[in-house]
Amino acid sequence: MYLTAIIPTYRRPQDLSRCLCALQQQTRAADEVMVVIRDIDTDTWEFIETFDQTSLPLTICKVSVPGQVAALNAALDKAHGDIIAITDDDAMPHSDWLKCIEHHFLNHSYVGGVGGRDWVYEGDKLIDGAKQVVGKVQWFGRMIGEHHLGVGEAREVDILKGANMSYRLCALKNIRFDKRLRGTGAQVHNDLALSLSVRKAGWKLIYDPNVAVNHYPAQRFDEDKRNAFNQIAVINSAHNETLTLLEYLPPLRRLIYLFWAVLVGTRDTYGIVQVLRFFNTEKTLALQKFAASINGRWQGCQTWLESNFNSKTQSKTLSVGDVE
16 A cells, blocks of 8 residues: 655745654655645745755655645645545654554545544643544534544544545545635635545545644744634635535535524634624624624635536536537
């Protein structure tokens, strides 16, 4: 079984160095390590020139289009592995990361994707906890992440997290990261979209807490600054979530999801209930978050409708062509 590890990176050479050093220490070595670098990222190019490339089976993938979606799709198109293991440049895989990933794929032919726990650090402080339910989409569309707190046995999930996910290449035969997702950097929910696409194709996804990486969330160089409100970032996040779930859910559950999203929402994309919940502390900021969330959801609906219309139009055109 040939195994490719992919690391998209942008302007974080120190984090990338730590990640590559961790891959050097794997008990099951990668057959290919592919680092995806933007053409304008001079800091990372300078680092790669000094890195001992003989210490890993390193391949460099150069991209000119911004964003994780373009970076990861470019890597998938060039990767040779039967298994594609993806992590972030600000993550440090545990020494048995690839060994544990390979174990699941070797023993279960129905498994299309494997992920696990990312032990998140804020500075030197570990965010610790224990959750049994992780990586699920509830029947009405609410997502449960908590990948960084999962404990227990390996189990089936709906969602794998981008910092720690792997897929069979054959499960991705007709699937790529969704180019419709918005954002100039992280493009939030790209991992959600890929996970649900693989699930929809009939494959099983497994979450195993023993498939582990340490995660040191680093600075982002786009509109999404993680813990600070940015209108464009919230609009993009709401758009991407809405588009993805409308693609995945059946018709009745789509309507229920949209009703729930507007009425309740989440801590990241506010609905009416969240506005009432946080208004005393956030005041007008809560209203700004709600407005951005609704705007993003509306745009997500529009993108989904346009895509479906274009798809049906194309299908009709092809059918007419066949008749002629």
